[in-house]
Amino acid sequence: MRVTRKTTAAAASAAVLSLLLTGCGIGSAESFEPSVRSHEQVTVFTWWASGVEKRGLDKLAEVFEEQHPGIEFVNDGLMGGGGSSTSKDHLQSRLETQDPPDVFVAHAGAELHDYIRDEYIQDLTPLYEEFGLKEAFPQDLIERLSTDDGKIYSVPSNIHRANLLWVNPSVLERNGLETSGEYDDLDDFIADLETLKQAGIEAPLSVGTTWPQVHLLETTLLADLGPTAYSGLWSGSTAWSDLRVTTALGHYESLMSYTNPDRNDLEWDAASEMVIQGDSAFNIMGDWALAAYDTEGKTYGEDYEAVPAPGTAGTFDFLADSFTMSAHILDEDSAKAWLQTVSSKEGQVEFNKIKGSIPARTDIDASKFSEYQKTAITSFGEDTIVSSVTHGAAVPVAQLSVITDAVRAFNDGSTDIATFQAALAASADA
Numbered sequence: 413m414r415v416t417r418k419t420t421a422a423a424a425s426a427a428v429l430s431l432l433l434t435g436c437g438i439g440s441a442e443s444f445e446p447s448v449r450s451h452e453q454v455t456v457f458t459w460w461a462s463g464v465e466k467r468g469l470d471k472l473a474e475v476f477e478e479q480h481p482g483i484e485f486v487n488d489g490l491m492g493g494g495g496s497s498t499s500k501d502h503l504q505s506r507l508e509t510q511d512p513p514d515v516f517v518a519h520a521g522a523e524l525h526d527y528i529r530d531e532y533i534q535d536l537t538p539l540y541e542e543f544g545l546k547e548a549f550p551q552d553l554i555e556r557l558s559t560d561d562g563k564i565y566s567v568p569s570n571i572h573r574a575n576l577l578w579v580n581p582s583v584l585e586r587n588g589l590e591t592s593g594e595y596d597d598l599d600d601f602i603a604d605l606e607t608l609k610q611a612g613i614e615a616p617l618s619v620g621t622t623w624p625q626v627h628l629l630e631t632t633l634l635a636d637l638g639p640t641a642y643s644g645l646w647s648g649s650t651a652w653s654d655l656r657v658t659t660a661l662g663h664y665e666s667l668m669s670y671t672n673p674d675r676n677d678l679e680w681d682a683a684s685e686m687v688i689q690g691d692s693a694f695n696i697m698g699d700w701a702l703a704a705y706d707t708e709g710k711t712y713g714e715d716y717e718a719v720p721a722p723g724t725a726g727t728f729d730f731l732a733d734s735f736t737m738s739a740h741i742l743d744e745d746s747a748k749a750w751l752q753t754v755s756s757k758e759g760q761v762e763f764n765k766i767k768g769s770i771p772a773r774t775d776i777d778a779s780k781f782s783e784y785q786k787t788a789i790t791s792f793g794e795d796t797i798v799s800s801v802t803h804g805a806a807v808p809v810a811q812l813s814v815i816t817d818a819v820r821a822f823n824d825g826s827t828d829i830a831t832f833q834a835a836l837a838a839s840a841d842a
């Protein structure tokens with residue numbers, strides 16, 4: 413599949429002509445004036461700007477340059493794991509000052525609401541027809557991508573699983589514990605954390621900075637509420653005052669007491685590294701962590717395990733990295749070419765093999781992927797699917813930011829469980 417491209421000069425002239433015809437001046441959305449480029453390129457914003465995260469993006473760029481020689485890929489991203497506030501705030505200011513990247517990654521689902529409302533991104537429904545994507549992606553994903561009026565504003569590059577426990581079996585074995593890392597509930601898990609702590613391991617459960625702490629809360633809520641009541645927290649059908657929430661917050665407090673004291677200074681991949689090195693036995697993180705284990709040459713099933721987070725077997729906590737096309741850009745055809753690569757079979761295979769996620773397309777042979785990824789492909793097909801809150805699938809950015817503040821305050825010791833629960837309840841009004 414190839415995309416026909418306009419020349420940059422023609423695009424620039426068209427933009428200038430349209431400005432002359434409309435007589436607009438700078439300062440309103442209608443008056444946006446894209447900067448003129450000397451050659452064809454696509455500027456791509458992601459938060460996969462360094463470390464293991466960057467390897468998948470580099471591979472995708474390589475496929476792009478093979479599929480579309482003549483268009484230059486420009487890495488226009490910024491580090492900020494999980495799309496944390498560092499990278500999201502930077503992106504937001506670029507959108508507000510009308511200096512958008514041509515395409516940017518966001519999470520499929522509620523996170524896109526504000527970008528759509530503010531008209532920062534374009535309706536890509538016609539691309540779905542042109543590239544045959546409604547048939548290539550599973551129906552459930554198409555529904556999660558579609559707005560109430562049936563439009564789709566992004567193209568997913570992958571599907572990640574958030575509810576995973578990463579395990580160092582040697583640490584468990586040395587301490588006389590069962591090594592699979594499979595726990596039916598949080599109480600059993602906490603009992604093993606206590607055993608490890610008693611044995612002198614300072615942080616049996618590693619965790620990173622704020623968003624990984626929110627991520628840990630998400631899997632704790634999922635374990636104690638189950639998939640239906642967990643999803644109800646975001647749709648409004650489960651009350652935040654529910655006693656199961658109180659239980660989950662108690663478990664969360666307990667889990668946090670087994671984590672590393674320097675957590676606020678660690679990125680997620682440094683927390684993964686603590687498990688890889690055997691300083692911790694466990695870490696709860698999405699399957700982008702696979703890239704960290706791969707890079708260190710670790711073998712799944714021997715050096716580490718990746719199993720459903722305690723109490724969440726049978727549920728797939730879903731998120732998808734999904735590329736959007738900014739409004740008011742100079743060369744939409746170059747952006748379209750990028751989205752074509754993202755959605756292509758080759759793009760999805762090569763990118764996901766490195767990224768740790770599974771392809772969003774269903775017409776790709778599972779044998780191309782690692783042993784862990786095969787388990788994710790099976791689970792995505794069979795399990796109950798819920799939306800990740802930390803990674804933009806379940807709630808809009810404003811609500812996540814209130815939840816994040818509540819988590820920060822609780823983990824700093826400024827609030828107790830009752831205040832924490834009330835603050836989470838208030839997030840629904842954001």
Ligand code: GAL
Nearest residue numbers: 465492493494495700733803
């Ligand atoms: C998630 C994102 C993943 C990965 C991770 C860590 O939000 O969807 O692709 O980048 O954050 O940064």
